[in-house]
Every structure is written in C-alpha cells, then in structure tokens.
Amino acid sequence: MRTSWPIFLLLAALAGCTDVETQPPEDRGGWTSQEARRREETGTFFGDDTLTLYGSRSREAKARQEDAGGVGVNSYLWRASLDTIDFMPVANADPFGGLITTDWYQPTDAPGERFKVQVLVRDKTLRADGVKVSIWRQARSESGEWLDASVDPGTAVELENRILTRARQLRIAASGGA
Structure with a gap:
C-alpha cells in the first residue's frame, strides 16, 4: 500500500500536464x-x-526616466504647475493623467468674483506646448448668484508661461546649474 501513494501523486501530476499549446508564444x-x-x-x-x-x-532613455520622476507626465511641468497655482485650493490632481483641477478661488481684493483653473500637462518632455491652462471666472450678481463671466484669453497664456518658466528653473536646479 505504501508504493501506491507515490504512483498516485505521479499520475495526478502528469494528468495536469495534458494542456499542451500548439503555437509558440x-x-x-x-x-x-x-x-x-x-x-x-x-x-x-x-x-x-x-x-x-x-x-x-542611451541619453534619450536617461532623459525619459529623469523626466518621468514617478509620474505619467513631465515631472518638471507637473511640479511647476503645482507651484504656480499653490495659492488656489486643489480639488483634484492626477499625476499619471497630468490633470490638475482647482476648486473655486475667491481673491480677497475682488470679493465679487471667483476663479477656477484646470492645468493639463500633456507630455513627458519639457516642451512649450506640453502644458494647457483653462480658466473659468464667475461674478456675483446683485441677487447673490454666481454667473459665468468672460476671461481674458491672455490670462491662460500668461499662466502657461509662468508654469514653463518655473519648470525651466526646476530643470536647471536639478541639473546642478545656477
């Protein structure tokens, strides 16, 4: 009876090996x-x-790894975006998708209006077109309701330029420059 256990285990193991694939991977x-x-x-x-x-x-592979920094987009643009809008409350930040959305921000010097910003970091490389900013503005009506108001298109471009400037500063600081 002792010899039947090893044979039984061997047969069970072989029975599990009957699934043979006919095509190579x-x-x-x-x-x-x-x-x-x-x-x-x-x-x-x-x-x-x-x-x-x-x-x-290769240098390209090193640059890709350096710029990734654990996020799905360029780490310098990501950090610069957060630094630039740090005075606004962040409602959502997705470092892998590259999207930062703020909550409504009401400046103390303009209590009758509020702003919301969305920053999209589009690329893994530090490029001028790697960041896109959208801004929404609302103004308080006489009845106290918040109504959508126009935003100067130059405001979004100015914010994008500030983000790019900050990203360049971060890149220079990381590479040991001034």
Missing part, C-alpha cells in the same frame, strides 16, 4: 513578442526600468 502575440518590441524600442531586454551598469543606457 511569438505567434500568439504573447509576452515574448511584447518583450521583443520593447527590446527594439529601448535596446534592452527588460526595458527602461532595469539596472544599467557602466553607463550603457
């Missing part, structure tokens, strides 16, 4: 073909997030 579009594409794009087998010895990683 490359033909099915499985992980092997994905890894091959990654190797073609990055020049490494495991992709950009692997350990690189002796500085063999």
